[in-house]
Amino acid sequence: MSSTDWPLWEVFVRSRRGLSHTHAGSLHAPDAEMALRNARDLYTRRSEGVSIWVVPSTEITASSPDEKDPFFEPAADKPYRHPTFYDIPEGVRHL
Amino acid sequence: MNRPHTGTASAPVSPTVSAGAALALGDDALVLSHRLGEWAGHAPVLEEEVALANIALDLLGQARFLLQLVGDEDELAYLREERAFRNVQLVEQPNGDFAHTIARQLYFSTYQELLYGQLSAGDGPFAPLAAKAVKEVAYHRDHAEHWTLRLGDGTEESHRRMQTALNALWRCTGELFEPVEGVDVDMAALRDGWLTLVTKTVQQATLTLPTGPQAGAWTAGAGRQGLHTESFGRMLAEMQHLHRSHPGASW
Numbered sequence: 001m002s003s004t005d006w007p008l009w010e011v012f013v014r015s016r017r018g019l020s021h022t023h024a025g026s027l028h029a030p031d032a033e034m035a036l037r038n039a040r041d042l043y044t045r046r047s048e049g050v051s052i053w054v055v056p057s058t059e060i061t062a063s064s065p066d067e068k069d070p071f072f073e074p075a076a077d078k079p080y081r082h083p084t085f086y087d088i089p090e091g092v093r094h095l
Numbered sequence: 096m097n098r099p100h101t102g103t104a105s106a107p108v109s110p111t112v113s114a115g116a117a118l119a120l121g122d123d124a125l126v127l128s129h130r131l132g133e134w135a136g137h138a139p140v141l142e143e144e145v146a147l148a149n150i151a152l153d154l155l156g157q158a159r160f161l162l163q164l165v166g167d168e169d170e171l172a173y174l175r176e177e178r179a180f181r182n183v184q185l186v187e188q189p190n191g192d193f194a195h196t197i198a199r200q201l202y203f204s205t206y207q208e209l210l211y212g213q214l215s216a217g218d219g220p221f222a223p224l225a226a227k228a229v230k231e232v233a234y235h236r237d238h239a240e241h242w243t244l245r246l247g248d249g250t251e252e253s254h255r256r257m258q259t260a261l262n263a264l265w266r267c268t269g270e271l272f273e274p275v276e277g278v279d280v281d282m283a284a285l286r287d288g289w290l291t292l293v294t295k296t297v298q299q300a301t302l303t304l305p306t307g308p309q310a311g312a313w314t315a316g317a318g319r320q321g322l323h324t325e326s327f328g329r330m331l332a333e334m335q336h337l338h339r340s341h342p343g344a345s346w
Binding site for chain 1: 140141145146149237
């Protein structure tokens, strides 16, 4: 069994009352169909009404830890970027 | 021996439940569950091991429900002799290679899904169990079908092994469709649906079902009468060993 025959898949699960799919883990499977079935056994215990996504790990592009600073620098020294100074008028909803 | 040994502490049999029927269905599930349990730690890949264990646990749950209808589940599982078991011979067949296990699963889970489908539609004593179990069994069949397709339409070697397995277990399939007293389903009528489903999968997997007069293959086996194949005794010896060594212990 080579790793190309049974590549790695990432599993995302949305629980029955969950709002979004959450990364649950990874597994090896020969194709997407089998990955789904394995994910069901491994990560959902077959609860009804959950949604599963499986993605080949090679399809995921991750941000690089080396570039963390320029990538994620929150520009905290530029307060005008953070809209915290505004009074919210009465009557505005859903903010 | 016509009556199974159920020990002295057995609960009285519910008047609506046929003990023979509950034992037949329960023993099918119990024995196949044990066979699948033997794969633990030996399956081709980790994920498949989990799948087989999952199926085994589903079946064990079914067995517990059914045996409890008849008496004490532990006594029934661990203290009956081989001749008192009512399972079909198909489920007691050794695991063999992975293809043999998959062929056994394909034959049996397709049958079980059809049977439980019928039972859940009725209002008999097995309807509540069947309604729950039919969903589990549908997954078992799906699993077996996918592996049949993969092995049959895989490499030359896997194709050969899958075909060998289908051929070897074919003779055990006839017994599935013999009437079971107390099971209010026309078993013989299940055969057509079963044959259609299995044939479709097998053909799609570039394999063939054994041909020839069905009746020949079909009458082999009398597990429902308590007559079992050689390896079944060894399986029971292993399964029952601890319980028999420490009778009366609680676990």
